[in-house]
Amino acid sequence: MTELHLPWLECSILIPLVTAAGVRRISEQDAARRISTAVCLVTLLCTLGAWADFSTLHSSAASDPWDVLSLLFHRPMLVVDALSAPLLPLAGLLYLLTVATTSRTKVNRFSFTWTLISEAVLLATLSCRDPWILTFLLSAATIPPWMEFRMRSRPTRIYVLHMGLFVVLLVTGVWLTYADPSPAGPSVIGTGLIGMAALLRSGVVPLHCWITDLFENVSFGTALLFLTPMTGAYAVIRLVLPVAPDRMLQTIAVLSLTTAVYAAGMALVQTESRRFFCYLFLSHSSLVLAGLQVVTPIGLTGALCVWLSVGLSLLGFGLTLRSVEARTGRLSLNRYHGLIEHTPVLAALFLLTGLSSIGFPGTVGFVGTELLVEGAAGVSAMVGLAPVVAAMLNGIAVLHAWFRVFTGTRRETTASMECRVSERLSGVALIALIIAGGLFPQPGVSSRYQAAVELMNSRHESPQTPSAQVSLQTASFQTVPGKPLGPTDHSGPAIRH
Amino acid sequence: MTQPELLHILGVATVAAPAFLLLALGGLWLAGIPVRERTSAHLTHASVMTGLLAAAGILVLMLTTGIRNVPIELGNWVEIPEEHFHFHLKFAFDRLSVPFVILSFVLCGTVGAFANVYLHREPGYRRFFLFYAVFLLGMTVSSLAATIETLFLGWELVGISSALLVAFFHDRTAPVRNGQRVWSVYRFADAAFLIAALTMHHLTGSGDFDGLMGTGPWPDSTASISSRHALFVGLLLLTAAAGKSGMIPFSGWLPRAMEGPTPSSAIFYGALSVHLGAYLLLRVSPVLAASVPLQICVILIGGMSAVFGAVASRVQSDVKSALAFASLTQVGIIVVEIGLGLHYVPLIHMIGHACLRTLQLLRAPSLLRDHHTLQNAIGGLHAQHNGGPLSDILSPHQRNWLYRFALERGYLDAFLDEFIVRPFTRLFRYTDFLERRWTEFLSGSDSRQSVSEAFSDQSVDDLG
Numbered sequence: 001m002t003e004l005h006l007p008w009l010e011c012s013i014l015i016p017l018v019t020a021a022g023v024r025r026i027s028e029q030d031a032a033r034r035i036s037t038a039v040c041l042v043t044l045l046c047t048l049g050a051w052a053d054f055s056t057l058h059s060s061a062a063s064d065p066w067d068v069l070s071l072l073f074h075r076p077m078l079v080v081d082a083l084s085a086p087l088l089p090l091a092g093l094l095y096l097l098t099v100a101t102t103s104r105t106k107v108n109r110f111s112f113t114w115t116l117i118s119e120a121v122l123l124a125t126l127s128c129r130d131p132w133i134l135t136f137l138l139s140a141a142t143i144p145p146w147m148e149f150r151m152r153s154r155p156t157r158i159y160v161l162h163m164g165l166f167v168v169l170l171v172t173g174v175w176l177t178y179a180d181p182s183p184a185g186p187s188v189i190g191t192g193l194i195g196m197a198a199l200l201r202s203g204v205v206p207l208h209c210w211i212t213d214l215f216e217n218v219s220f221g222t223a224l225l226f227l228t229p230m231t232g233a234y235a236v237i238r239l240v241l242p243v244a245p246d247r248m249l250q251t252i253a254v255l256s257l258t259t260a261v262y263a264a265g266m267a268l269v270q271t272e273s274r275r276f277f278c279y280l281f282l283s284h285s286s287l288v289l290a291g292l293q294v295v296t297p298i299g300l301t302g303a304l305c306v307w308l309s310v311g312l313s314l315l316g317f318g319l320t321l322r323s324v325e326a327r328t329g330r331l332s333l334n335r336y337h338g339l340i341e342h343t344p345v346l347a348a349l350f351l352l353t354g355l356s357s358i359g360f361p362g363t364v365g366f367v368g369t370e371l372l373v374e375g376a377a378g379v380s381a382m383v384g385l386a387p388v389v390a391a392m393l394n395g396i397a398v399l400h401a402w403f404r405v406f407t408g409t410r411r412e413t414t415a416s417m418e419c420r421v422s423e424r425l426s427g428v429a430l431i432a433l434i435i436a437g438g439l440f441p442q443p444g445v446s447s448r449y450q451a452a453v454e455l456m457n458s459r460h461e462s463p464q465t466p467s468a469q470v471s472l473q474t475a476s477f478q479t480v481p482g483k484p485l486g487p488t489d490h491s492g493p494a495i496r497h
Numbered sequence: 498m499t500q501p502e503l504l505h506i507l508g509v510a511t512v513a514a515p516a517f518l519l520l521a522l523g524g525l526w527l528a529g530i531p532v533r534e535r536t537s538a539h540l541t542h543a544s545v546m547t548g549l550l551a552a553a554g555i556l557v558l559m560l561t562t563g564i565r566n567v568p569i570e571l572g573n574w575v576e577i578p579e580e581h582f583h584f585h586l587k588f589a590f591d592r593l594s595v596p597f598v599i600l601s602f603v604l605c606g607t608v609g610a611f612a613n614v615y616l617h618r619e620p621g622y623r624r625f626f627l628f629y630a631v632f633l634l635g636m637t638v639s640s641l642a643a644t645i646e647t648l649f650l651g652w653e654l655v656g657i658s659s660a661l662l663v664a665f666f667h668d669r670t671a672p673v674r675n676g677q678r679v680w681s682v683y684r685f686a687d688a689a690f691l692i693a694a695l696t697m698h699h700l701t702g703s704g705d706f707d708g709l710m711g712t713g714p715w716p717d718s719t720a721s722i723s724s725r726h727a728l729f730v731g732l733l734l735l736t737a738a739a740g741k742s743g744m745i746p747f748s749g750w751l752p753r754a755m756e757g758p759t760p761s762s763a764i765f766y767g768a769l770s771v772h773l774g775a776y777l778l779l780r781v782s783p784v785l786a787a788s789v790p791l792q793i794c795v796i797l798i799g800g801m802s803a804v805f806g807a808v809a810s811r812v813q814s815d816v817k818s819a820l821a822f823a824s825l826t827q828v829g830i831i832v833v834e835i836g837l838g839l840h841y842v843p844l845i846h847m848i849g850h851a852c853l854r855t856l857q858l859l860r861a862p863s864l865l866r867d868h869h870t871l872q873n874a875i876g877g878l879h880a881q882h883n884g885g886p887l888s889d890i891l892s893p894h895q896r897n898w899l900y901r902f903a904l905e906r907g908y909l910d911a912f913l914d915e916f917i918v919r920p921f922t923r924l925f926r927y928t929d930f931l932e933r934r935w936t937e938f939l940s941g942s943d944s945r946q947s948v949s950e951a952f953s954d955q956s957v958d959d960l961g
Contacts, residue, residue, distance in 0.1 A: 155942050157939060157940050158939045209932060209936045212932070213936055262928075266925055266929060268922070268925065269925040269929060270929075297579070301577065336670060336673065338668060340667060360657070361650040361654060362650075366650075367574075367575050367584065370584070371582075373691070373695065374698065377695045377699070384692075385692065388688050388691050388692055388695075389688065391688070391691075392685065392687065392688040395684045395687075396677075396681050399660065399676075403664065403676065403677050407664060407667035408667065408668075410668040428527070428528075431527060441574070441575050442575055442576070445577065449577050449579075
């Protein structure tokens with residue numbers, strides 16, 4: 001396998017992991033926040049380095065040089081490919097902005113040690129393609145939120161029940177599917193169990209109650225860090241998509257689309273800002289998951305684009321809401337708060353990131369949503385209708401929340417609610433990315449198309465169940481480093497303009 | 498410089514001028530750099546004049562050379578060549594778009610100049626001009642769009658700027674609630690539009706209007722889809738147009754939208770935005786012509802909206818609401834004209850009505866002064882109008898019923914609330930209740946640490 005020029009992946013994982021032990025010994029939480037911010041910044045630079053390095057190699061995948069783990073397993077364990085290359089910096093950015101914007105009033109509730117550990121686990125997950133190590137990492141990632149439940153003396157039963165089931169399903173599924181490769185192809189039962197685990201982790205209805213419980217009981221930052229990377233969707237791509245029969249993917253798509261519409265409807269009737277955000281996120285992440293099951297290049301490209309755009313937008317939206325909550329406490333959406341006079345910057349960020357998440361023109365979400373809707377509509381008219389309805393409801397919900405939080409009354413306050421420097425910088429960086437991605441979408445779309453083609457190829461190369469083999473006869477792709485990608489024979493339902 | 502090159506430059510300038518205004522005002526606002534009122538006014542003036550002169554230049558060239566259709570290709574904004582996927586940025590200057598875009602620039606320029614004085618030293622001055630820039634770009638893109646995706650792009654920009662300007666006076670509840678209402682209706686209309694766009698792709702394999710409506714410049718083109726498909730796509734587009742133009746059954750938002758400042762009311766609900774639905778129908782008129790049932794639907798919706806607007810406008814207690822319903826009457830008539838297969842008559846009607854209504858709305862704040870001036874001029878009280886021809890035909894009971902119907906604005910808002918919004922919110926509140934029971938069963942304790950309040954009726958009204 002092609003090697004990167006520097007061990008970016010190992011550095012990005014080891015730096016937060018090693019520093020976590022040091023941060024644990026710092027008694028002053030504000031100092032811990034500053035150090036953690038610096039560590040997250042360095043980690044982000046490493047992930048950006050990995051992306052840039054990978055882009056120069058024109059390879060389908062690349063591993064670290066001097067990979068210590070490969071000595072143990074006799075194959076490269078940390079790999080960056082077209083799918084994960086932008087996801088790594090996105091994860092790095094998520095952690096950096098979350099840590100940097102943690103207000104001083106909240107630092108005592110937010111564990112920087114566990115945050116750095118979870119960052120290392122997340123980056124390792126996104127750099128890993130081995131089913132067993134991936135299973136271990138996905139399972140390990142459930143521990144930091146559980147620790148926070150415990151530290152805050154909150155009831156853990158719902159979380160433990162769901163995440164315990166997730167781990168059991170995942171381990172059993174991977175064992176049945178990958179432990180003993182059968183000549184007849186992977187076990188359908190095993191793949192189904194992995195699929196169920198991924199659906200549970202993604203919060204697909206009716207297995208979503210743990211997500212609302214998480215937002216209720218842990219800090220907003222921890223909930224954001226656990227959910228925004230959408231590791232459930234990542235598990236589907238790595239473990240389910242290559243081997244699952246068509247019927248299973250269609251089932252996942254239908255369940256995800258149902259969740260997208262249901263969660264959008266629920267977001268509209270929530271009376272509390274945190275629960276509103278939870279359902280809004282659930283709706284968007286379900287759209288991504290649904291798009292991934294539309295195994296056409298256009299649909300997959302759309303889903304991967306929306307993954308990035310929703311990651312950026314809802315990160316900004318969530319952080320803005322978190323900053324507002326840091327000033328006012330949890331917000332009721334049953335009445336108007338009129339905060340715009342006191343926090344105009346946060347109001348602007350809330351509106352722009354919210355509009356971006358629904359795929360508004362001129363923002364990073366627009367083209368991805370268009371592609372996703374067209375990919376879904378290519379499968380069937382009803383499937384195409386669901387994202388449109390979800391986007392409509394989400395759009396209404398976003399502006400409803402904005403009006404409730406920032407307008408409607410004149411709020412009297414003696415304390416300053418102005419944005420801090422770190423919040424302003426974080427916001428401006430996100431807005432710049434959102435608008436730049438919206439005005440110049442071609443590089444992002446090309447990169448996601450390449451990832452989509454490689455995913456199609458991975459599905460083609462894996463031992464398939466008969467139905468999957470039949471479906472793949474309709475679309476096969478060639479990926480040759482340095483040469484243009486394209487279908488050799490395509491008769492799928494993608495829409496041509 | 499050759500003639501095609503000159504046309505291309507003028508075409509690009511027409512679209513680029515409002516885009517530049519938005520980039521400048523938006524960029525400065527995001528960067529936190531304060532902009533003086535004078536600078537903002539100069540930027541707006543320069544942008545509108547540039548766009549107007551460029552569009553007028555194209556009109557002159559078209560008239561002198563006899564060219565009826567000038568396509569401006571800006572290339573592919575996004576493309577995946579292997580999948581033959583292109584998001585084509587293409588604008589068309591033809592006999593429909595050129596008058597409409599010139600109208601947009603003229604009226605936006607007028608309203609911009611008016612607002613510069615009207616909102617002088619208002620706290621929301623900068624915000625107004627930022628939303629105004631979004632609206633101007635949206636109108637320009639919508640007017641000149643040659644593909645349905647491009648039209649959708651402009652359509653959305655008009656929608657958000659409209660909702661935010663209705664809620665301009667954001668420290669009061671009523672404007673904000675009305676802004677939310679407008680937005681909700683617009684989102685519904687947008688969804689219908691998007692589904693129509695997707696269906697068009699499936700039917701014609703292209704988002705270009707040329708692909709849908711066959712060859713030939715507007716209005717001589719013929720739809721290239723079957724009557725059945727035309728009916729389906731046309732009904733979706735009619736729904737989108739009805740939402741955008743406040744036609745029945747979405748008319749309830751039109752008087753609510755008058756909560757915004759007078760300049761925005763003039764430009765949105767008197768002049769341009771309210772005509773955007775009719776413009777869409779005019780743009781796809783070959784599709785309407787392909788299906789007689791569709792034409793009947795268009796005539797019915799337009800006719801009912803016109804009658805409703807005429808009745809409702811007579812009992813409004815404030816001048817802006819009366820003007821809003823008067824606008825609806827004219828928009829309804831324009832839509833009937835479109836349904837009857839006319840092309841130039843509705844276009845001329847639209848232009849004339851937009852200009853008149855802009856003037857009336859801009860004069861609305863000084864209505865009493867104008868009235869007194871008129872009284873002084875004629876030397877006494879203006880003759881009171883004691884009812885129209887209907888007052889002789891209808892019985893007192895029927896007159897009372899009609900009066901109440903008009904006063905309650907046709908019960909359209911109540912109808913939408915009762916049959917769409919409330920069932921929707923009831924369903925999801927019930928599922929929310931079930932979820933709560935389920936999580937409490939699982940956790941064995943109260944599952945909601947956060948503020949937990951019942952979803953209020955006021956919230957239902959807002960969402961409607």
